[in-house]
Amino acid sequence: MTILRTNRPDSSTERMSMAQILDTVTAGEVPLRFTAYDGSATGPAQAAYGLHLKSPRGASYLATAPGDLGMARAYVAGDLDVIGVHPGDPYELLNALGEVHFRMPPPRTVAAIARSLGVELLKPPPPPPQEALPRWRRVAEGMRHSRTRDAEAIHHHYDVSNAFYERVLGPSMTYTCACYPHEGATLEEAQENKYRLVFDKLRLKEGDRLLDIGCGWGGMVRYAARRGVRVIGATLSREQATWAQEAIAAEGLGHLAEVRHSDYRDVSETGFDAVSSIGLTEHIGIRNYPSYFRFINDRLRVGGLLLNHCITRPDNRRSSTGAFIDRYVFPDGELTGSGTIIAAVQDVGLEVRHEENLREHYAQTLAGWCTNLRDNWDACVEEVGEATARVWGLYMAGSRVGFERNGVQLHQVLAVKLDERGSAGLPLRPWWEA
Numbered sequence: 001m002t003i004l005r006t007n008r009p010d011s012s013t014e015r016m017s018m019a020q021i022l023d024t025v026t027a028g029e030v031p032l033r034f035t036a037y038d039g040s041a042t043g044p045a046q047a048a049y050g051l052h053l054k055s056p057r058g059a060s061y062l063a064t065a066p067g068d069l070g071m072a073r074a075y076v077a078g079d080l081d082v083i084g085v086h087p088g089d090p091y092e093l094l095n096a097l098g099e100v101h102f103r104m105p106p107p108r109t110v111a112a113i114a115r116s117l118g119v120e121l122l123k124p125p126p127p128p129p130q131e132a133l134p135r136w137r138r139v140a141e142g143m144r145h146s147r148t149r150d151a152e153a154i155h156h157h158y159d160v161s162n163a164f165y166e167r168v169l170g171p172s173m174t175y176t177c178a179c180y181p182h183e184g185a186t187l188e189e190a191q192e193n194k195y196r197l198v199f200d201k202l203r204l205k206e207g208d209r210l211l212d213i214g215c216g217w218g219g220m221v222r223y224a225a226r227r228g229v230r231v232i233g234a235t236l237s238r239e240q241a242t243w244a245q246e247a248i249a250a251e252g253l254g255h256l257a258e259v260r261h262s263d264y265r266d267v268s269e270t271g272f273d274a275v276s277s278i279g280l281t282e283h284i285g286i287r288n289y290p291s292y293f294r295f296i297n298d299r300l301r302v303g304g305l306l307l308n309h310c311i312t313r314p315d316n317r318r319s320s321t322g323a324f325i326d327r328y329v330f331p332d333g334e335l336t337g338s339g340t341i342i343a344a345v346q347d348v349g350l351e352v353r354h355e356e357n358l359r360e361h362y363a364q365t366l367a368g369w370c371t372n373l374r375d376n377w378d379a380c381v382e383e384v385g386e387a388t389a390r391v392w393g394l395y396m397a398g399s400r401v402g403f404e405r406n407g408v409q410l411h412q413v414l415a416v417k418l419d420e421r422g423s424a425g426l427p428l429r430p431w432w433e434a
Contacts, residue, residue: 016116049093050083064124069323088374091397132331167376173217176279177362187368195223200432202274213264214280218244225257233259281310289344300417338411350415359409366400
């Protein structure tokens with residue numbers, strides 16, 4: 001496809017349009033249509049997807065925070081619109097944006113861009129209220145991954161609105177990667193299958209005791225309790241704990257299950273037959289892995305099993321989650337590879353018996369959540385406001401692209417606490433159905 005670009009200015013004193021500025025900072029073909037408030041445009045006129053920059057403030061967001069953060073600010077504030085996709089599921093546009101390659105123009109061109117924007121547009125506007133403070137400012141809320149700061153980070157993301165989550169997540173109220181048993185499975189079937197998989201890997205049976213760390217709205221807690229397992233769940237989100245306790249009561253499971261609004265470090269009980277950690281490791285900080293897995297080891301009986309389920313990188317380098325995710329979705333989140341997690345589990349004395357990557361399953365899960373957000377868009381906007389709903393559509397659709405392109409993965413790691421003679425007491429081969 002041939003992309004017709006706007007003519008670049010010949011003179012260093014000529015004012016550049018918004019479209020010309022975009023042309024100078026991109027290389028190769030741009031498979032999107034870009035239009036701006038100044039009347040300029042670039043990219044194929046018949047493109048299926050596009051972006052419309054609506055205001056000078058939007059240009060200022062883009063100029064003063066290059067990359068995903070500036071684009072997110074403009075989009076969340078309503079100064080940048082997506083064309084050809086629904087804001088609840090902008091996946092196709094974000095997938096096309098993944099083919100756009102940005103470059104740093106030569107100094108003379110940078111100077112021309114600055115002159116064209118002018119002093120006013122180079123002053124950073126206040127970010128949208130949905131944005132968390134930058135990491136250096138969060139020190140006032142406690143050192144990174146202190147109890148106070150962790151609680152605030154969880155509150156920022158999970159205490160949005162239970163009604164909103166019900167519409168996006170569906171009846172399972174499960175905000176972690178599902179496991180699809182076959183291509184045609186529904187999101188609900190896949191979430192039920194995920195809990196079944198975790199339950200079976202942990203070899204749980206009636207009368208056993210399970211600790212579910214970072215339990216969310218209690219999906220795993222209730223799944224296990226329905227099968228006669230005694231379960232304690234812990235979450236830092238008050239909204240989640242309230243919802244989960246009400247669901248436990250409604251199902252008549254109060255004699256077997258409870259969800260505590262507490263830091264997992266406050267769970268004092270020991271001797272559990274199993275510990276499940278589903279979607280929490282991303283929040284605790286890589287430097288805290290040793291103490292986290294020591295805590296789990298101390299809570300397990302000899303022969304007890306751990307199932308750790310979390311988002312990972314395809315390599316083992318330590319990395320943040322990116323500016324947009326850090327400011328709008330998961331403050332203080334950190335990711336690394338499954339190898340780092342396995343090493344940390346082994347270093348506290350647990351023996352790793354199995355691991356698997358569910359990367360493609362998370363892409364499908366995110367597609368299902370985006371469909372729910374799109375289908376319930378008006379109700380979601382009424383509940384949390386359009387800006388917050390835009391954040392969620394952008395985040396989930398962008399994450400889907402990341403899982404499909406192997407920018408992120410999802411690993412389950414199964415480990416056991418050996419006895420003093422090194423015996424695991426487990427079958428020779430996997431005992432669960434994949």
